[in-house]
Amino acid sequence: MYPSHSRYTKDHEWVEPKGDIAVVGITDYAQNHLGDVVYIDLPAIGKVLDIHATIGSIESVKAVSEIFSPVSGEVVEVNSHLNNAPEVINQDPHGKGWICKLKMKNKADLDVLMTAGDYEKYLEGLEG
Amino acid sequence: MSYIALSDKDKKEMLERIGVASIEELYGCLPDELKLGRRLRVPEAKSEPELERSFDALAARNTYPRFLSFLGAGVYRHFIPATVDYLSARSEFVTPYTPYQPEVSQGTLQIIFEYQTLVCQLTGMDISNASLYDGAMAAAEGVLMAQRLNSRNKVLVARSLHPQYRETIKTYTRNLGLVIEEVGFGDCGGLKSAELEAKLGPDVCGIIVQSPNFFGVVEDVAKVVDIAHRHQALAIVAVAEAVSLGILESPGRFGADIVCGEAQSFGLAPGFGGPFLGFMACKKEHLRQLPGRLTGQTKDVDGRRGFVLTLSTREQHIRREKATSNICTNQAWCALRATIFLETLGHDGLREMAVQNLQKAAYAAETLAKVKGVRLKFSGRFFNEFVLELPKNAQAVLDALKAKGLLGGLALERYYPELRQDVLLNVTEAHPKDDIDKLAVALREVLR
Numbered sequence: 001m002y003p004s005h006s007r008y009t010k011d012h013e014w015v016e017p018k019g020d021i022a023v024v025g026i027t028d029y030a031q032n033h034l035g036d037v038v039y040i041d042l043p044a045i046g047k048v049l050d051i052h053a054t055i056g057s058i059e060s061v062k063a064v065s066e067i068f069s070p071v072s073g074e075v076v077e078v079n080s081h082l083n084n085a086p087e088v089i090n091q092d093p094h095g096k097g098w099i100c101k102l103k104m105k106n107k108a109d110l111d112v113l114m115t116a117g118d119y120e121k122y123l124e125g126l127e128g
Numbered sequence: 129m130s131y132i133a134l135s136d137k138d139k140k141e142m143l144e145r146i147g148v149a150s151i152e153e154l155y156g157c158l159p160d161e162l163k164l165g166r167r168l169r170v171p172e173a174k175s176e177p178e179l180e181r182s183f184d185a186l187a188a189r190n191t192y193p194r195f196l197s198f199l200g201a202g203v204y205r206h207f208i209p210a211t212v213d214y215l216s217a218r219s220e221f222v223t224p225y226t227p228y229q230p231e232v233s234q235g236t237l238q239i240i241f242e243y244q245t246l247v248c249q250l251t252g253m254d255i256s257n258a259s260l261y262d263g264a265m266a267a268a269e270g271v272l273m274a275q276r277l278n279s280r281n282k283v284l285v286a287r288s289l290h291p292q293y294r295e296t297i298k299t300y301t302r303n304l305g306l307v308i309e310e311v312g313f314g315d316c317g318g319l320k321s322a323e324l325e326a327k328l329g330p331d332v333c334g335i336i337v338q339s340p341n342f343f344g345v346v347e348d349v350a351k352v353v354d355i356a357h358r359h360q361a362l363a364i365v366a367v368a369e370a371v372s373l374g375i376l377e378s379p380g381r382f383g384a385d386i387v388c389g390e391a392q393s394f395g396l397a398p399g400f401g402g403p404f405l406g407f408m409a410c411k412k413e414h415l416r417q418l419p420g421r422l423t424g425q426t427k428d429v430d431g432r433r434g435f436v437l438t439l440s441t442r443e444q445h446i447r448r449e450k451a452t453s454n455i456c457t458n459q460a461w462c463a464l465r466a467t468i469f470l471e472t473l474g475h476d477g478l479r480e481m482a483v484q485n486l487q488k489a490a491y492a493a494e495t496l497a498k499v500k501g502v503r504l505k506f507s508g509r510f511f512n513e514f515v516l517e518l519p520k521n522a523q524a525v526l527d528a529l530k531a532k533g534l535l536g537g538l539a540l541e542r543y544y545p546e547l548r549q550d551v552l553l554n555v556t557e558a559h560p561k562d563d564i565d566k567l568a569v570a571l572r573e574v575l576r
Contacts, residue, residue: 064441
């Protein structure tokens with residue numbers, strides 16, 4: 001069960017709104033398919049991102065994937081703990097494995113994203 | 129691995145197996161207008177004695193060994209211990225390539241790992257890649273790396289950086305929108321630090337400086353690094369004469385972020401067109417942006433030491449267009465020679481070689497500057513190269529010396545139009561004192 005207070009993208013990012021702030025991470029499905037995460041390239045604080053802009057990249061033993069911004073906004077905080085412990089993304093992708101916090105430019109960006117229920121149905125489609 | 133060409137019989141069998149009558153039929157699907165329509169212009173096959181004669185004739189066109197040479201400028205003549213030729217000629221090692229199935233070639237990977245270790249020790253850096261093609265490429269990759277690391281769009285290049293390195297940087301960055309600005313040199317021959325300070329700003333990703341620089345002058349690397357870092361720019365230090373690392377403080381100790389350069393001096397004879405050996409090293413925190421291959425040490429399932437290619441996610445075969453570079457290999461055989469060279473000389477041997485270079489160049493500069501009308505151009509401290517200002521056009525003097533069997537150095541006018549009367553000379557441990565005295569005598573005669 002995916003947390004119901006978050007919204008989801010087709011690229012397997014989650015975003016949890018907290019007032020003006022959006023916390024962003026990758027989903028359990030994403031970490032599971034990447035395998036052991038060995039490195040994450042975090043964005044610089046102050047970086048301004050459009051929807052779907054590249055936040056950074058995430059690297060597992062044999063692959064690299066980009067992380068895309070689910071909403072538009074400015075990076076206000078990054079989870080620098082991941083620099084030393086990238087495996088937290090595998091262990092707790094929806095909690096301690098959060099990647100960055102954005103100050104949202106337009107909260108309406110959230111409306112087009114999937115709810116937990118939508119995302120679970122979307123995953124069923126992928127598995128099928 | 130031996131290479132044996134296909135015999136006519138092999139070809140016939142292969143064609144039969146796939147059900148095609150001839151090579152022409154095999155390529156029959158190609159449109160006629162793309163076909164050459166004639167045989168390739170390749171010389172006829174030669175017998176072994178004919179082949180030897182034609183190679184002898186080709187080799188005889190190389191006049192370099194007939195001259196007493198003081199040419200340097202990025203290519204240096206040094207002693208090469210016999211172990212280097214002997215070991216590097218072993219067939220197991222004779223490949224210029226990183227193996228595509230790397231882990232089956234443990235010996236090759238171990239050599240690369242040792243090479244990387246030596247480069248780190250000499251440069252004072254944390255991580256070295258498995259080598260690049262040459263120093264000019266390494267300098268260009270250094271600039272690209274700095275730009276990736278802090279996303280700024282201007283790079284400062286010391287005008288005392290090797291002119292061909294500067295040219296290569298321009299070629300590599302031509303389509304990237306990167307602005308290149310040069311920083312001049314002063315009376316000492318070193319970078320003008322006030323000009324550097326003035327040109328640095330929030331748009332500058334890094335500064336690349338060479339030490340010893342193109343004129344042989346040892347730059348104040350600590351100062352350059354300090355100025356760069358105060359502006360959050362990266363300091364890239366290029367080393368074109370690797371033997372200098374045997375005696376000079378390592379760029380890493382001065383705080384350099386990236387060190388790149390040329391290691392031809394380590395066991396590679398000066399050849400027309402190479403081969404050369406580019407090296408590149410960086411601080412650990414910049415590892416993800418380092419281009420090229422990396423060998424790492426690990427343990428197998430039984431706990432035995434083994435070597436692997438590692439951190440390949442930076443590279444093109446995995447990262448595609450977002451890779452750090454389009455290099456997918458290294459200069460393995462040249463790196464092997466450098467490794468054998470350094471392991472034969474050892475710490476003390478390399479230092480001894482560097483000391484001899486320093487002393488002989490100092491003697492040569494002192495002796496030649498005593499010739500009437502000749503003076504040392506720059507006041508800065510130098511390693512094994514220095515610039516002499518002559519009383520007349522440098523090229524004319526060099527031509528007269530050549531007629532006497534001497535290659536008296538490089539006329540700098542070609543690269544620095546304002547230096548019309550200046551010549552760059554190189555003296556290494558391979559020059560006995562007599563050679564230096566001979567040059568002084570000849571120069572005196574030519575200028576009389």
